[in-house]
Amino acid sequence: MHFRIEQWRAWAPGLDSTDDWRAWCRTPVPLEDAQQQPDVGFLPALQRRRLSRLARMMFHVAWPLAEGHRALPLVFASRHGDAPRTLALLEQLASGEPLSPTQFSLSVHNATIGLWSILRGDTSEMSALAAAGDGLEQALLEACSLLGDGAPAVLLVLAEEMPPPLYAAQVDDVPFPYAVALLLTPGQDWRLQLHAGSGPRADWPHALNLLRALCGERHSLEHHWKNRRWIWSPTTA
Template sequence: MADFILCNWSAWAPGLERKDDRLMGSGNAAAPKCVPKTLQRRLTPLAKAVFNVSELCVGRGITPPVVFSSAHGEICKSLAMLKTIQAGEELSPTAFSLSVHNAIAGLFSIAYGNTQEITVLAPGQEGIAPAFIEALGMLHEGAGEVLMLLYDEPIADFYPIAPFNLNTSSPCVLALRIALTGDGLPLQFLRSPQPRDDGEHPVQLLNFLKFLLAGERSLSLGNQGHSWTWCKK
């Protein structure tokens, strides 16, 4: 069991109605102005959303440790490169270098000069819980605050989905700034004995965002016997 404070959050989820100031508009947001122009052109719409959501949550000039969590990263970029190879065309070196799972985190650290600890997770069927475990570990090791960036976008039909509930109909990016003390929403995070099958990271991410927006006091999510519960205190 772990207690922490959700100091602030912000999100981009085009599939949800915008009823909260912490929800970014559903349009394709431009890159933040503070990002150097040489990097702006390298950012995909998903990366731009991650950058904008993080600024709404933390503010400019603040660089806490960061946990990035995504099931697929920008896997659609990899599919585009495969199609390029199939067509007998040459690959763009820039596209290739930015197709790895931690590409957004790398660009983020460069754009903001963030030299704090950065962790990038691909949690698979474990869902969003590993990001919380990692971030809470950073807090208990001495970090004053930790920024969590959880994101995924729909994957192309080319990739097999069954038997796992991997996909969602729209992208979602969620930024959470957490601490052990201070102002904000007190939350409790604990292991749940109840076996569950709530889908993987993209589905759980959207469910957690809805939990923040709704009046429910608790949310349980899990897969394969690994279940967790978040409680508003």
């Protein structure tokens, strides 16, 4: 597959601007999660109160990239989704408390893109994926299929929330909460290839390693997951 990354934007606790991310990409280190909330002041106050931090992260990175696009297909990927909200509902069930219909409706995996569609007034095709270790690549396959069908641009967003402490023993692939948005257009700037083969697990989630490449710290990427070897290669200087 070939594609162009027209623009990108990312957020993590203490990291927001391009300069912030360039500094982190030079010397990547774990980040402390002090429960910072990304700015979504562009949304009405009533709507902001409904958003979990995962949704706020998604809106914060994606909204600026969507400006100027009246209709923009979207692919949203998150392996674990809104785990804190889901766990809160499970704890209410376990204690026999009634569930809030609003909280339940916002806990489903595609709730974030539903809110996005409503708040932007955009009825373009949108997908929510929950892939495992190569979720970024699976989301990119979906996005490139939309480009191949004639979409002039597609917005791809990958976001992960820090799991609740109860899940710490089962979830080891989220070093800190983060969100990455890519505005994709047809082009030949990047090539993604899939080969059979296994290899070592990367030190960082692949979306963060992609940021290192976009910030000039890496020139090509190999991502191994189970028996799949994904190779990302820039095709332009």
